[in-house]
Amino acid sequence: MDFIPHTPDEFQSMLAALNLNDEKELFRTIPSNLHDPDISFPSPLSEMEITESMQTAAGENRGSKLISFLGGGAYNHFSPQAVAALISRSEFATAYTPYQPEVSQGTLQSIYEFQTLMCRLTGMDVANASMYDAASALAESALMACRITRKEKIVVSAGVNPHYRRVLKTYLDPQGIEWIEAPIRDGATDLDALKTGAVETIVDDRCAAFFVQNPNYYGVLEPVDQFRGVLDPKTLLGTVVNPHSLGILKAPGEWGADIVTGDLQPLGMPLQFGGPYAGFIACRQKHVRQLPGRLAGRTTDADGKIGYVLTLQTREQHIRRAKATSNICTNQALCALAAAIYMFLMGPKGLRQAAEASVRNAHILQERLCSLKGVEAVFPKPFFHEFLLHLPMPLNSFISAARDMGVLPGIPIAPAGGLEREALLVCATEKTRKQDIDFYVEMMSRILE
Amino acid sequence: MPMDANEPTLFELDHGGEGRDWLPRSGGEEKAIDDLLPGESLRREPLNVPIVSEPEVVRHFTRLSRRNFCIDSGFYPLGSCTMKYNPKINDALAALPGFSQLHPEAGMEASQGTLRILYEMQTYLAALTGLSGAALNPCAGAHGELCGMMMIRAYHQDQGDKRTTVLVPDSAHGTNPASAAMAGFKIAELKSGPDGCVDIEELKRYLNEETAALMLTNPNTLGLFEKNILEIEKLVHDAGALLYYDGANLNAISGVARPGDMGFNVVHINLHKTxxxxxxxxxxxxGPVAVCEKLKPYLPVPLIEKENGQYIIVRDSEKSIGQLSTFFGNVGVILRAYVYMRMLGLEGIRKNSVTAVLNARYLQSRLKDLIPSEHDGDCMHEFVLTLKDHDRFGDLNVMAMAKNLIDRGFHAPTVYFPLIVKEALMIEPTETESKRTLDAFAEAVASIFEEYQTDPERVLHAPHETPVRKLDEVKAARQPDLAYQE
Structure with a gap:
């Protein structure tokens, strides 16, 4: 099976046109001892065979068929069919980076509209065209903060998704940038540990930025209005947000954030075992020259007509090479397009209703589960659509029993700073139905018995 | 509406009103959101997103899509980007609900299908590159480069070696020096030799006890195979440095020769290209990475391994550089590439490379009387032409050539790259283009030169046939308008 249009005759005639007798002569600049390696590889499959084979593999993913209460950075949301239909158009899917703007206006204008939506959602001035995922976007945001402030220390709340924190470490360590975790108390960032002027503050004058996630990894709403006030005015306030929550939560721009980052997955992207999703970074206008990643800008053409181009490219690797703001080249453009289409389709009302339904379902579920004997909420704090539970039995046994009954009941969280013993992270969304909640409660009570 | 009319943004089409109800109507009484969340955490004003109907959204984006050039609509010879046909079956199978609805925290037992494919993919990539292990976490080529550079750094540190510098040829992609810098290295740029390849003497001058690695693209960005690769390998390794392979051009040699056999220690593979x-x-x-045996301990986590017939996720590994992406990388992309590789088999993969090189050589020969190549040698899957001879080409520069090709229904080649060639046109036809298309492209180039003789003004002011004409990039940069303002 191949996708090559040449007939054997054509192939030969092209070789002949090059005065070559044999296709091997095409590779005569490769040292002969490197030719024809012995590679072990499975035999080719027809489209029918690969379809069957992939259907089998898909069937081996039992998790895709269970009722899921998993979150932790990847969420099971509704996405209108028009999102998938539009992003699968060849004109979007099989184009590349809009290097030639005159024949890439579709992609460029879409990016511009995406950037605008992200600014409005986050309350910031500028948003880039996407990063790989929230984790890399957080890491790049931290590097950006170091460039802006010319300082080399980052403080990150222990309430930030542990996967993101691990990626942050991977990025910061080789550059010699110091990073410290700010502790959690009762499920939210401990403000006392951040106060400048305090005797043992961790946010000193060497600190480029402090990053907090809201809602945090445990689902808890952070005291976002108070961070700006306790930080040194020169320390940037960065945040990781779930864009789905911003359908109802106050925009980070309103509570003093300087850099806003997060993952676009909740805006219309399938779970797909963790990717492709897309990260984003939004910031203040004055910091745009330190922003990594692509930016589309509006301009005019030779006839004065409105058009769009990639702009401020002197920040980027293809111009600045080793001195660029980042090495990023290919980003997650099609995912950003999906997010834009999702937001337009849902509109302010749909975005609000989806967020509200997630919150309501999570609260109903939490209340009902906590009415079971021995089950308790770990942190008695306002939460969004995820919450932590302590169970009166070992988590692994519970999860495995639940799975046998057709439910993925949550993510097991190991004890860590601020969490004394293992707990279950449970999530509900607007897709969680009343019967799912009923089933979960009944199932848990049966397992606990 | 004619195609060339402006398409307003959807912000301009906001018609207000209520907007659509997307969610099922609630059966019972609902708690007010203010009773569940503290008032100060909530938005005071409604979110400023326009209210537009589904038909308007669909029409808007469909109209925008028609302003894009894409592989499915025409020849896209963008050098170094490998714009080959993307089989539809890849997308359809990656979208099977069993894959697309699987949560990354579903647990190993519940994810065996995807884990098996990821594991097999690691095996295939190691086999095709001639290396020992692979990791699929990096989300793009540059991410793979960063990963590779971090592994090299960790390896040297483990050896107690303080190696601070990475050598990068001046013909390299910009991502190479940028990635090495992000991994904490200093960059030394190697001047290419007159033949466009690594200059052995220059390499010797730069190699020393501080050299951590040489990053090489092979075939290089001029489309030339580094014929002295085995000597380069010996010099680099004798100096105690490692050899990094930028897989951007792997489509030239996959199934034909392997970077591992050339002595490369780390490779990244752009699945979206090859x-x-x-x-x-x-x-x-x-942008997965493949590595030699001694670098395996440094691969990023999570790792996918096989144990007692089960596929498992390994979250921690003592010497690993750590985690690079939130979950497992761009799994949906990996699934597509997996489908493609399984359909082709080794023979198909090899045939791709053979045909990609044949197409490039053929097109180069069709163009040779029109535009000279910068270097003589046999090109591989791409080649670089130059319009720098002003006496010959007058004002018909690369930008004008690009825009006139666009007017003739072709995407432009990569322009002004590699940086070491003045007025460079970098052309990569790929194997999925027919002889007829290549001939038509060559004829289009010829017709541009003819038109330049008769109507130079028209040629120099192209494009004329596109939805917008030449755009003011200076204005875009001087007065950045990056978000729509009412």
């Missing part, structure tokens, strides 16, 4: 996944207008891509 293994044909849709480029998405700039992503998502996927």
């Amino acid at each position: 293994f044909s996944t849709p480029h998405g207008g700039g992503g998502p891509g996927s």
